[in-house]
Amino acid sequence: MTVYPTSRLARGALGAALLLTAFTAVPAQRPAIPTPASILGYEPGADRKLPTWKQVTDYFHALERASARVQVHTLGKTTLGRPFLAVFIADSSTLRNLERFRQIQRKLMDPRVRGKDELEPLLAQGKNVILITSAIHSTESGGFTTPLVIADRLARGDTPEAKSILANTIVILVPSQNPDGVDIVGDWYRSTLGSRSEGTTPPELYHHYVGHDDNRDWYAFTQVETRYTVDSLYTPWDPQIVNDIHQQGSNAGRIFIPPYMDPVDPNIDPILTAGTNSLGLTIGWRIIAEGKTGVASNAAYDQWSPARQYSLYHRGVRILTETASAALATPIDLPFDKLGAGRGYEAKTATWNFPSIWPGGHWTYGDIVAYQVSATWALLGEAARDRRSWLESYASLGDRALAAGHPWTFDSVPAAYVIPKVQRDTQALQRMIWTLQHGQVEVRTTTAPVTANGATYPGGSYVVLTTQPMGGYANTMLQRQQYPNLHDYPGGPPKRPYDVTAQTLPLLFGVEIGSTSVAPPATAAPIPPMSEPRFTVAGFSDANAKRIAIYRSYAETMDEGWTRWLLDVNRIPYTSIVDKDVRAGRLNDRFDVIIIPEQGARAIAAGLGQQYPDSLQGGLGAPGAAAISAFVEGGGTLLAFNTASEYAIDVLKLPVKNVLAGVRSNDFYAPGSILAVEVKRDHPFASKMTAPVPGVWFENGPAFEITDASRATAVVSYPATGDPLLSGWLLGGAKLNGKAAMVDAQVGKGHAVLYGFRPQYRGQTMATQPLIWGAMR
Ligand SMILES: [Zn+2]
Numbered sequence: 214m215t216v217y218p219t220s221r222l223a224r225g226a227l228g229a230a231l232l233l234t235a236f237t238a239v240p241a242q243r244p245a246i247p248t249p250a251s252i253l254g255y256e257p258g259a260d261r262k263l264p265t266w267k268q269v270t271d272y273f274h275a276l277e278r279a280s281a282r283v284q285v286h287t288l289g290k291t292t293l294g295r296p297f298l299a300v301f302i303a304d305s306s307t308l309r310n311l312e313r314f315r316q317i318q319r320k321l322m323d324p325r326v327r328g329k330d331e332l333e334p335l336l337a338q339g340k341n342v343i344l345i346t347s348a349i350h351s352t353e354s355g356g357f358t359t360p361l362v363i364a365d366r367l368a369r370g371d372t373p374e375a376k377s378i379l380a381n382t383i384v385i386l387v388p389s390q391n392p393d394g395v396d397i398v399g400d401w402y403r404s405t406l407g408s409r410s411e412g413t414t415p416p417e418l419y420h421h422y423v424g425h426d427d428n429r430d431w432y433a434f435t436q437v438e439t440r441y442t443v444d445s446l447y448t449p450w451d452p453q454i455v456n457d458i459h460q461q462g463s464n465a466g467r468i469f470i471p472p473y474m475d476p477v478d479p480n481i482d483p484i485l486t487a488g489t490n491s492l493g494l495t496i497g498w499r500i501i502a503e504g505k506t507g508v509a510s511n512a513a514y515d516q517w518s519p520a521r522q523y524s525l526y527h528r529g530v531r532i533l534t535e536t537a538s539a540a541l542a543t544p545i546d547l548p549f550d551k552l553g554a555g556r557g558y559e560a561k562t563a564t565w566n567f568p569s570i571w572p573g574g575h576w577t578y579g580d581i582v583a584y585q586v587s588a589t590w591a592l593l594g595e596a597a598r599d600r601r602s603w604l605e606s607y608a609s610l611g612d613r614a615l616a617a618g619h620p621w622t623f624d625s626v627p628a629a630y631v632i633p634k635v636q637r638d639t640q641a642l643q644r645m646i647w648t649l650q651h652g653q654v655e656v657r658t659t660t661a662p663v664t665a666n667g668a669t670y671p672g673g674s675y676v677v678l679t680t681q682p683m684g685g686y687a688n689t690m691l692q693r694q695q696y697p698n699l700h701d702y703p704g705g706p707p708k709r710p711y712d713v714t715a716q717t718l719p720l721l722f723g724v725e726i727g728s729t730s731v732a733p734p735a736t737a738a739p740i741p742p743m744s745e746p747r748f749t750v751a752g753f754s755d756a757n758a759k760r761i762a763i764y765r766s767y768a769e770t771m772d773e774g775w776t777r778w779l780l781d782v783n784r785i786p787y788t789s790i791v792d793k794d795v796r797a798g799r800l801n802d803r804f805d806v807i808i809i810p811e812q813g814a815r816a817i818a819a820g821l822g823q824q825y826p827d828s829l830q831g832g833l834g835a836p837g838a839a840a841i842s843a844f845v846e847g848g849g850t851l852l853a854f855n856t857a858s859e860y861a862i863d864v865l866k867l868p869v870k871n872v873l874a875g876v877r878s879n880d881f882y883a884p885g886s887i888l889a890v891e892v893k894r895d896h897p898f899a900s901k902m903t904a905p906v907p908g909v910w911f912e913n914g915p916a917f918e919i920t921d922a923s924r925a926t927a928v929v930s931y932p933a934t935g936d937p938l939l940s941g942w943l944l945g946g947a948k949l950n951g952k953a954a955m956v957d958a959q960v961g962k963g964h965a966v967l968y969g970f971r972p973q974y975r976g977q978t979m980a981t982q983p984l985i986w987g988a989m990r
Pocket residue numbers: 350353459460
């Protein structure tokens with residue numbers, strides 16, 4: 214077993230480390246292959262049984278000792294200190310020569326390191342590298358168990374198909390992308406078995422900082438778990454196929470398998486879209502032939518954002534599967550007449566993308582595991598059958614990435630982006646370069662002055678060419694997104710994206726950038742990887758620092774976790790407070806600043822319901838509202854992020870109105886976009902904001918009208934005229950004209966600060982974080 218440092222692993226260094234373990238891990242006499250049940254104490258998939266992370270790791274270590282087809286690598290410690298595992302499974306002869314196969318994969322990926330006559334032997338010798346990531350979302354608990362069943366089948370498999378998979382494939386299995394969550398959810402589940410709370414989600418985030426957003430971190434790389442998979446698995450291997458095992462709601466189909474819905478990001482090479490479609494439909498075909506029903510495709514999940522589909526921008530098709538959930542490991546009953554519509558199909562009607570109806574009835578943890586195992590096995594079997602075709606298309610992706618202008622798209626793609634080295638926010642610049650490089654983007658410097666967008670940048674400026682191995686990815690991260698204007702039907706409401714619609718790093722980070730569409734500028738070789746810049750913000754660590762509290766609702770919110778993350782990485786002390794702390798009052802004795810992260814007003818006030826233990830129910834309620842009011846009246850500062858602003862407006866009776874309240878999506882819609890704003894620079898809260906193109910992350914937020922200007926000030930506003938959209942999708946932008954995006958309201962001796970946007974969205978909006986620091990000083 215090898216422990217790797219967390220980041221900045223050179224590709225070669227990792228390969229060498231893997232090779233080393235191959236020679237040191239072989240015992241003289243192997244024990245018999247253990248069954249999962251022999252470690253768990255019950256059959257995998259049994260009702261009301263979830264494994265602990267220790268049981269999962271014990272199983273894989275025992276399997277490694279018993280099978281020459283299995284190598285376990287510990288990539289590091291999770292956020293809360295658990296071991297993060299990756300398990301390599303292949304024929305023993307393959308595992309003994311992993312570094313040789315990694316070199317073959319590297320040469321197939323990048324034509325620049327491939328000899329002229331080398332392709333044919335590489336295609337003959339190479340393996341399908343298939344990454345399987347499971348259980349990133351910990352309430353999708355089938356993913357805790359399925360990897361054990363898959364590993365068991367591969368370790369002892371002697372059927373022709375098992376042998377074909379082992380001979381043609383290097384399986385890299387991540388048994389959980391969030392090991393902490395296996396125990397956060399599992400401990401809660403076990404503690405509530407037999408109570409009215411059995412099968413509920415835990416009253417805390419299942420990833421310490423980001424909860425479900427752990428699967429939205431695949432370009433910002435803020436969390437250690439993301440980095441282990443990227444640094445130690447994606448970057449050295451760039452797998453050609455990724456299987457990401459998830460679960461969906463209970464009431465429609467039994468499993469989703471690609472094709473995805475529209476839209477498709479035009480920066481993704483269509484070979485990968487077509488490969489995903491083809492393999493996905495083939496998996497569906499196989500499992501329906503096995504007798505599985507309720508198989509949906511072209512449903513619910515789109516193909517837009519790099520936040521959750523790293524592989525599609527890095528040479529790998531992505532087979533997301535989403536199996537219907539039970540109540541964690543507790544069975545549920547779903548009569549046929551209670552089944553409803555998924556997005557893109559109807560569970561009671563057979564259609565081309567939902568050809569086989571599930572009859573309804575009992576649905577168990579074992580069913581979930583069985584569907585996940587079947588789909589994964591079908592993927593491995595089909596990919597192995599077609600190994601050479603997969604390698605051929607993988608190799609052709611490399612040639613296309615290096616061809617000017619991305620030959621698959623009719624959109625105009627700049628030849629290069631130019632990023633001046635002197636910027637107002639040096640930390641944001643360094644973080645952006647680091648972030649790009651971490652996603653395998655090559656960054657160069659100009660050897661002479663270069664003109665882009667009419668501006669002249671000095672020699673030595675950073676340059677990102679779009680003709681490079683991950684050029685499509687670089688383009689999607691640096692361009693402004695133009696999300697297509699999709700509607701459910703002509704004249705109907707906007708078609709909701711699966712997630713958000715923009716990812717433009719220069720706008721999110723507040724970094725100046727230019728682009729040139731003429732011949733790329735003369736550059737030197739790619740610069741070496743930048744070491745990770747430290748997050749720093751002045752003024753919060755001295756004796757005069759403010760006493761800060763972050764409200765944590767038991768009805769957990771990801772934004773609360775992201776807020777803690779932001780303060781932790783900047784080493785700013787704070788106290789987490791829950792309902793009873795607020796209800797107890799006298800908050801001014803303990804705190805100067807209270808932050809209420811993004812959360813709907815009703816959820817803040819009412820909290821969890823009656824399925825939960827009495828001590829966790831009720832939210833802030835009337836006593837909490839009175840305490841918040843007294844805190845601000847008494848001189849405290851309250852920061853309310855996004856929809857939490859409406860709670861503050863209501864409780865503090867602020868002279869502010871949300872002009873978007875009750876507006877239909879046909880008339881206004883912005884489901885995760887970057888919008889232009891104007892900043893009142895002479896306001897103390899805004900004085901440190903330096904973004905060259907000020908933009909805010911708008912996601913189903915409010916916009917403010919001040920009804921009494923003697924008691925409130927607009928710190929940030931939308932432009933008085935014109936469409937404020939900078940990147941993503943916005944309908945009805947005129948509704949924002951002249952409205953306030955951030956308000957400072959005077960209440961008694963204190964302030965309420967309303968942000969009608971996400972000032973620290975997913976750890977990425979360095980451009981607007983100074984608006985938080987300004988209000989807390
Ligand atoms: Zn999921």
